[in-house]
Amino acid sequence: MPGFITNYLDKNVHVTPGQYGSPFWALVYILLVFGGVSLAVVCMNWLERKILAHMQVRLGPMRVGPHGLLQPIADALKLILKEDIVPEGADSFVFLLAPLIILVAGFSVYCVIPFGPTHAITDMNIGILFMLGVSSLGVLGIVMAGWASNSHYPLIGALRSSAQMVSYEVAMGLAVISAVLMTSLNPAGTGTLSMIGIVQAQYAQNTWFIFKFFPLGFIAFFIFAVAMVAETNRAPFDLPEAESELTAGFHTEYSGLRWSLFMLGEYAAMISVSSIAITLWLGGWMRPFPNLLQGPTWDLAFSLFPALTFFGLAAMTFYSTMRMPKHPYFRIQTIGLGAFGGVFVLIALILLIPRVRDGVQDVYWFVAKIAVFLYLYIWYRGTFPRYRFDQLMRVGWKVLLPLGIGVLMATGIMGLRTEIWDFVHRLVHI
Amino acid sequence: MTDPNSSVSHLELEESKKTFLDANELVINMGPQHPATHGVLRVILRLDGEKVMGLECVIGYLHRGVEKIAEHRTYTMFNPYVDRMDYVAAVSNGLGYCEAVEKLLNIEAPPRANYIRVILTELNRLASHQLWLGTHALDIGAMTPLFYTFRDREEILKIFEKYCGARLTTHAFRIGGCQYETYEGFEKDVKKFLTFVAPKIDEYEELLTTNRIWVERTKKVGTISAKDCIALGVTGPVLRASGVKWDLRKAQPYAAYKQFDFEIPTGQHGDTYDRYLVRMAEMRQSLRIIQQAVDAIPEGPIMAKVSKVMKPPVGEIYHSIEAPKGELGYFIVSDGSTQPYRIRVRPPSFVNLQALDLMCRGQLVADVIAVIGTLDIVLGEVDR
Numbered sequence: 183m184p185g186f187i188t189n190y191l192d193k194n195v196h197v198t199p200g201q202y203g204s205p206f207w208a209l210v211y212i213l214l215v216f217g218g219v220s221l222a223v224v225c226m227n228w229l230e231r232k233i234l235a236h237m238q239v240r241l242g243p244m245r246v247g248p249h250g251l252l253q254p255i256a257d258a259l260k261l262i263l264k265e266d267i268v269p270e271g272a273d274s275f276v277f278l279l280a281p282l283i284i285l286v287a288g289f290s291v292y293c294v295i296p297f298g299p300t301h302a303i304t305d306m307n308i309g310i311l312f313m314l315g316v317s318s319l320g321v322l323g324i325v326m327a328g329w330a331s332n333s334h335y336p337l338i339g340a341l342r343s344s345a346q347m348v349s350y351e352v353a354m355g356l357a358v359i360s361a362v363l364m365t366s367l368n369p370a371g372t373g374t375l376s377m378i379g380i381v382q383a384q385y386a387q388n389t390w391f392i393f394k395f396f397p398l399g400f401i402a403f404f405i406f407a408v409a410m411v412a413e414t415n416r417a418p419f420d421l422p423e424a425e426s427e428l429t430a431g432f433h434t435e436y437s438g439l440r441w442s443l444f445m446l447g448e449y450a451a452m453i454s455v456s457s458i459a460i461t462l463w464l465g466g467w468m469r470p471f472p473n474l475l476q477g478p479t480w481d482l483a484f485s486l487f488p489a490l491t492f493f494g495l496a497a498m499t500f501y502s503t504m505r506m507p508k509h510p511y512f513r514i515q516t517i518g519l520g521a522f523g524g525v526f527v528l529i530a531l532i533l534l535i536p537r538v539r540d541g542v543q544d545v546y547w548f549v550a551k552i553a554v555f556l557y558l559y560i561w562y563r564g565t566f567p568r569y570r571f572d573q574l575m576r577v578g579w580k581v582l583l584p585l586g587i588g589v590l591m592a593t594g595i596m597g598l599r600t601e602i603w604d605f606v607h608r609l610v611h612i
Numbered sequence: 613m614t615d616p617n618s619s620v621s622h623l624e625l626e627e628s629k630k631t632f633l634d635a636n637e638l639v640i641n642m643g644p645q646h647p648a649t650h651g652v653l654r655v656i657l658r659l660d661g662e663k664v665m666g667l668e669c670v671i672g673y674l675h676r677g678v679e680k681i682a683e684h685r686t687y688t689m690f691n692p693y694v695d696r697m698d699y700v701a702a703v704s705n706g707l708g709y710c711e712a713v714e715k716l717l718n719i720e721a722p723p724r725a726n727y728i729r730v731i732l733t734e735l736n737r738l739a740s741h742q743l744w745l746g747t748h749a750l751d752i753g754a755m756t757p758l759f760y761t762f763r764d765r766e767e768i769l770k771i772f773e774k775y776c777g778a779r780l781t782t783h784a785f786r787i788g789g790c791q792y793e794t795y796e797g798f799e800k801d802v803k804k805f806l807t808f809v810a811p812k813i814d815e816y817e818e819l820l821t822t823n824r825i826w827v828e829r830t831k832k833v834g835t836i837s838a839k840d841c842i843a844l845g846v847t848g849p850v851l852r853a854s855g856v857k858w859d860l861r862k863a864q865p866y867a868a869y870k871q872f873d874f875e876i877p878t879g880q881h882g883d884t885y886d887r888y889l890v891r892m893a894e895m896r897q898s899l900r901i902i903q904q905a906v907d908a909i910p911e912g913p914i915m916a917k918v919s920k921v922m923k924p925p926v927g928e929i930y931h932s933i934e935a936p937k938g939e940l941g942y943f944i945v946s947d948g949s950t951q952p953y954r955i956r957v958r959p960p961s962f963v964n965l966q967a968l969d970l971m972c973r974g975q976l977v978a979d980v981i982a983v984i985g986t987l988d989i990v991l992g993e994v995d996r
Contacts, residue, residue, distance in 0.1 A: 238759035334640050567825045568753025570978045
């Protein structure tokens, strides 16, 4: 990061730019992450509609491209071509600014997310703090959107949203602190807020923090997992956008590209909070059992997973291709689907090249863990009704917050148990 | 809507009690174009933050003057119009009207016709409750039950289509019986449907009944006491959920209901959760009735002897049936001509809607949605 920016920061904050310590590589990673996240949002859009549809005994998008694969692109085109309406009476400057703030807040978080021990834009020594701080800026955009729309429903949606995000951030922060506390319990004895440091601490302690001091780590993870759904305004905490009550909440008055920026920001936030959870509790980029199953054989076995995943995807695609109707009307679609399968096979083959195979290891496991979280998000949406506002507040303040404080104290006591034991021992012997 | 027990409307009463502390009220207009008002209901909400201080319903956006139309049609010609009132339970509407006119003409439908009527009406009750469950759950935020219920409702509509050619506005019955004999394999279809749908009802319950969020969203929401229900004239599942065992199928048996063995499910607290449980139990009771009716359906004619030109004697008649949403009554005044002098419909949705203000007061905005859903209104019937 250039000096003129770091000068504004605390002198004690150390920032290490990208993989090779140069701004150039940081820039490359910024582009890679921005492109990758945007692509992930597009995939997520299609997957969410498909998976949700199959949970609800329907097919989902089927018309644009084979199995609706081109639907996100069609949607994006439609949104770009739509009129960008600014309602009369709205504060147009704030109205136009709001989606940008949400988007910037959603994407800035990716600065410190480590996709691998060396794959990160930066590694700040206050990484997790930076992340919590920036991601909570999103609420500003929501309040601005609701206020500037000059309409009742968006205003109520924005009020709900800000109250919800502020209250769940408290519980979230407590859960995060308890994980950070655990980093100081390795033999080296130094705690860290750096995202890479947190994962390395898990490696050093031979355990993912979710299993540390069982069930303490698990409870902290659970608190975070609930709070992160609330933070991203997703079902069952999607009150700000409760369709049946507030039509669309804070973005009721938005249309076209600006509306899609809100969606992009929301999905980016979903991915980023999942990454925090993974980094803090689920071993970040590490493959399962990195300490237990060591040796060249295991390394080779695990390094085949990316290729196997893509072969699996290719197999599914070819199976669907075979099941396509034989009518000439579907010929282009069948060919398209087959081509998709071909691309998957190609990617799988590239992933078999030893250099590539070892290079993508860390990123693969990270992305695989994110995918599980995103599936959970969709699953929640398919099964849960929506919380009411007061119940949401009750869960946040009366359940998660005391639980978080309790877990934090218990973690501290567990971490200092030898010292406390010594102290008690001495007291008794005096 | 005003409280029937006082001459002053709620809103005016509230206005007089106002102090400077309550000045920041937000008046929100919900509907008539709103995803959760089940059509074109317009509700004017007065909010203190999220709390509902009072509300007023504005209706009439779907008014078609059905009662007035009746005065210019013969008794037979008016029959299809009643299907357009509560269009999700058209069969029940038709049954009520046909029986009312039969009572006026002093004729009785033959037993076989009555059995067919019971089977179709109960199937329709099931379809109506399924639609209610899906939309109600969707309003509260659970998307998935909607698709499950619509998938299964489809099977009922298929039976209707096979029977009379229409799926929704069926016009299934005629004055004096049924126009159509059951089609080949009708009983087999119905029996197949019964075995198909029984586990599906368990499936809906699995998604909702013990779901923490569902229970929290519905328990103690929109509570109404039995006394208030009776005072407001609320009927149907809403009344039964408040603990009153009142079902016209038992209280004044019509069609062939006397022959069947079934229970009237009731609740205790009169809240949204109880109404949900009552309707779920009613679905199962409907299955029981259909099963008995299909097993014992008698042979014989399906039409009573009715003259082509119906001229009922001078007089008036009130006949009511237990529609899926409550008591559906027809009050018909005859002046001895071929056309009714006046028809007045007592629609359950319209009367039940009066309880909305009482049930929502002091609750949150989200509860208004839940209560509108649980009242199970159809605006076609409210506005007629």
